[in-house]
Amino acid sequence: MNSFWHSLQFRIPAVFTISLLLILLAIFAVFSIVGKTMLEKQAYKQVILSGQNIVSELMGRVEHAESLAIALANLGEILPTKDDYWKKLARHIIDHNGSNVIIAGGGLWPEPYKYNPDLERSSFFWGRDKTGKLKFYDNYNKKSGPGYHHEEWYVPVKYLKSVRSFWSKSYMDPYSQEPMITVTVPMKRDNQFFGVSTIDLKLMGLHQYLEKITRSFSGYAFAMDRSGRFISFPDYKLTKLRDSASSQNQFGAFGSIQELAKRVPGFKILANEIDRINDDHIQKAMQTGRFNKDIVELLDKNSYQINNDEAKLVTAIYSHSAGKDLEMHRARQVFLKKDTLLGEPAFAAVYEMPETFWKIVTVMPYSKAVEDSNAIYTNLLYSASIATYVFLIIIFFVIKAILVGPISNMLTELQELSEDAGPDKNNGEGRKFLTIPDKSELGELAQCFNQRSHKLFEVQDELRKSQDTLRLFSAHQDNVREEERKEIAREIHDELGQNLLALNMDLHWMNERLPKSDKSLLEKSKKMSQLIDSTIKTAREITSSLRPPLLDEAGLEAAIDWYVEDYEKRHGIKCLLSVEMGDSVHELCNTATVFRVFQEAMINIAKHSKASVVSITIVVANSILVLNISDNGVGITPRDLKAVGGFGILGMRERTQSCAGKITITGYPGEGTVVRLEIPVSGGGDI
Ligand SMILES: Nc1ncnc2c1ncn2[C@@H]1O[C@H](COP(=O)(O)OP(=O)(O)O)[C@@H](O)[C@H]1O
Numbered sequence: 001m002n003s004f005w006h007s008l009q010f011r012i013p014a015v016f017t018i019s020l021l022l023i024l025l026a027i028f029a030v031f032s033i034v035g036k037t038m039l040e041k042q043a044y045k046q047v048i049l050s051g052q053n054i055v056s057e058l059m060g061r062v063e064h065a066e067s068l069a070i071a072l073a074n075l076g077e078i079l080p081t082k083d084d085y086w087k088k089l090a091r092h093i094i095d096h097n098g099s100n101v102i103i104a105g106g107g108l109w110p111e112p113y114k115y116n117p118d119l120e121r122s123s124f125f126w127g128r129d130k131t132g133k134l135k136f137y138d139n140y141n142k143k144s145g146p147g148y149h150h151e152e153w154y155v156p157v158k159y160l161k162s163v164r165s166f167w168s169k170s171y172m173d174p175y176s177q178e179p180m181i182t183v184t185v186p187m188k189r190d191n192q193f194f195g196v197s198t199i200d201l202k203l204m205g206l207h208q209y210l211e212k213i214t215r216s217f218s219g220y221a222f223a224m225d226r227s228g229r230f231i232s233f234p235d236y237k238l239t240k241l242r243d244s245a246s247s248q249n250q251f252g253a254f255g256s257i258q259e260l261a262k263r264v265p266g267f268k269i270l271a272n273e274i275d276r277i278n279d280d281h282i283q284k285a286m287q288t289g290r291f292n293k294d295i296v297e298l299l300d301k302n303s304y305q306i307n308n309d310e311a312k313l314v315t316a317i318y319s320h321s322a323g324k325d326l327e328m329h330r331a332r333q334v335f336l337k338k339d340t341l342l343g344e345p346a347f348a349a350v351y352e353m354p355e356t357f358w359k360i361v362t363v364m365p366y367s368k369a370v371e372d373s374n375a376i377y378t379n380l381l382y383s384a385s386i387a388t389y390v391f392l393i394i395i396f397f398v399i400k401a402i403l404v405g406p407i408s409n410m411l412t413e414l415q416e417l418s419e420d421a422g423p424d425k426n427n428g429e430g431r432k433f434l435t436i437p438d439k440s441e442l443g444e445l446a447q448c449f450n451q452r453s454h455k456l457f458e459v460q461d462e463l464r465k466s467q468d469t470l471r472l473f474s475a476h477q478d479n480v481r482e483e484e485r486k487e488i489a490r491e492i493h494d495e496l497g498q499n500l501l502a503l504n505m506d507l508h509w510m511n512e513r514l515p516k517s518d519k520s521l522l523e524k525s526k527k528m529s530q531l532i533d534s535t536i537k538t539a540r541e542i543t544s545s546l547r548p549p550l551l552d553e554a555g556l557e558a559a560i561d562w563y564v565e566d567y568e569k570r571h572g573i574k575c576l577l578s579v580e581m582g583d584s585v586h587e588l589c590n591t592a593t594v595f596r597v598f599q600e601a602m603i604n605i606a607k608h609s610k611a612s613v614v615s616i617t618i619v620v621a622n623s624i625l626v627l628n629i630s631d632n633g634v635g636i637t638p639r640d641l642k643a644v645g646g647f648g649i650l651g652m653r654e655r656t657q658s659c660a661g662k663i664t665i666t667g668y669p670g671e672g673t674v675v676r677l678e679i680p681v682s683g684g685g686d687i
């Protein structure tokens with residue numbers, strides 16, 4: 001039997017398994033290529049959505065503050081320039097219902113000498129104290145102080161004509177230590193710039209709010225002002241405020257993402273993204289041709305808090321339609337290979353809020369995004385493996401049932417048949433054919449095989465018939481030859497022998513009567529008589545060699561005895577003879593066969609074996625005669641036995657077969673040869 005690897009039972013399921021695995025692999029490949037990008041998109045969507053939530057929440061606060069600032073500005077445009085009015089009404093608007101939570105203060109800030117031609121500084125500013133109550137502050141109007149006309153929140157509104165409302169840099173509320181930002185709205189009188197109104201917006205609780213929103217995706221978010229200064233902080237330790245005490249002014253109190261990126265390189269990508277957004281603003285403004293460099297210079301020069309970069313950005317933002325340009329505020333997606341705060345790969349989205357140009361960043365860990373897909377993967381892998389396993393078992397059994405089973409049945413049947421296919425003992429009866437398993441190709445195969453077997457059997461039958469005829473013919477020939485020999489022997493004996501005897505007697509008679517004096521005549525007749533004697537002897541020898549004289553008269557035993565005696569003399573090989581058989585044996589029909597086989601074996605020994613001793617035993621038992629001849633010669637070789645040329649051995653076999661006997665010839669190299677003949681004796685020679 002072949003090894004299991006070569007069996008169909010292994011190979012066919014193996015092919016199935018491999019193809020199944022390939023299909024699975026393809027599915028996984030497609031899934032990881034297509035599915036992964038889909039999941040990434042989904043993750044970005046979630047990040048963006050939470051960012052949008054943050055934006056809309058902030059917009060609520062921004063709009064509230066802005067509407068208050070506009071209301072305040074409208075008031076400043078129409079109200080008579082009386083301190084009492086300005087002070088009271090400003091307070092009334094700033095303290096508008098519910099404002100105390102997010103509005104830290106606000107005020108009206110006229111241009112120099114416009115409110116009062118005698119006064120350069122005449123602002124009306126209300127701010128909340130520690131208890132949250134509004135207090136009027138006059139600090140900005142102090143003659144010794146720096147005033148307010150050069151503040152960062154004042155100057156841009158004055159020079160940028162298109163500004164509707166301007167949002168300042170972020171700064172820290174001196175009381176609450178909370179981030180804060182100011183919205184400034186211009187006031188006009190007679191189409192002339194008259195000053196500004198401001199509202200200070202508290203960004204208190206923003207950090208908590210961002211945390212709440214981002215908790216759902218285990219990430220974080222933070223907000224920055226226009227130029228990247230933090231409004232909220234993702235990690236207080238990292239992005240903490242700079243020491244406010246050492247800072248000259250309130251605006252210096254916040255760190256920016258660019259500064260943070262210098263300390264913590266992990267933030268560099270996000271910082272660059274913010275810079276890129278702002279650069280885009282400047283580029284766009286330049287492209288539209290509205291970017292006025294004179295204004296940049298004015299802003300730079302007129303505010304000690306605005307440097308050239310800031311002036312450029314502010315000019316760019318407010319001089320083109322960036323505020324309304326949706327394209328500008330679309331979220332930018334960034335992939336962080338290793339986020340500093342999360343310590344793993346993350347998706348980030350950066351937005352810019354309309355109106356305020358604040359930047360919001362939301363970050364989601366990559367692991368969170370692929371969590372679901374991983375779960376799907378494992379599930380899929382698990383169920384696919386089970387499915388494969390079950391499928392394979394089914395395939396295994398199905399193949400066994402429909403293919404391998406029938407084939408191996410057929411194989412067993414074939415093996416049995418081929419073992420049977422020796423010489424047919426039943427004369428063609430009970431011949432076996434393959435069972436046809438079904439109508440499939442296998443069935444057809446079996447059928448074809450059976451047809452072929454049938455033809456073979458026919459040929460075999462014919463061969464056997466002709467063999468039988470030949471055997472009969474050869475037996476007949478043998479008989480005829482035996483008879484002829486007998487006849488010739490008798491003729492020689494009866495006719496030739498008798499005549500020669502008569503001739504010899506006549507010669508004797510003539511010799512008596514011959515004249516004794518004629519010596520030469522006497523001599524001649526004596527020689528004639530001697531010649532006749534030797535001829536008689538030769539004739540006798542011929543007859544006995546043609547047919548052992550004793551075989552017919554005295555039987556097999558006597559004939560063998562006579563032959564052995566003669567053989568020893570002639571070849572000088574010692575013969576040990578032992579015969580045990582009943583008297584009736586010589587009557588059986590096969591004596592001639594036994595004798596001829598014996599004779600041929602003995603001649604072969606003399607001719608080929610170089611033996612010195614031959615042992616011959618003849619035993620009759622159970623109606624079977626067993627003749628055993630063993631010599632101590634060189635031993636017959638298997639090649640000799642198979643050789644076609646040796647007609648002696650062939651004749652031995654033929655004779656034996658024609659008498660339904662059995663002959664075996666065995667050679668032992670260097671030790672001798674054993675010829676064993678078994679032949680049924682019809683006379684019943686039991687001892
Ligand atoms: N007793 C034996 N010992 C050794 N070799 C033998 C013996 N009998 C037969 N052989 C070998 O078997 C061959 C075939 O014998 P046989 O058929 O009688 O043919 P032949 O005697 O004409 O050669 C012989 O040529 C001889 O080599």
Ligand SMILES: [Mg+2]
Nearest residue numbers: 603604648649
């Ligand atoms: Mg021979």
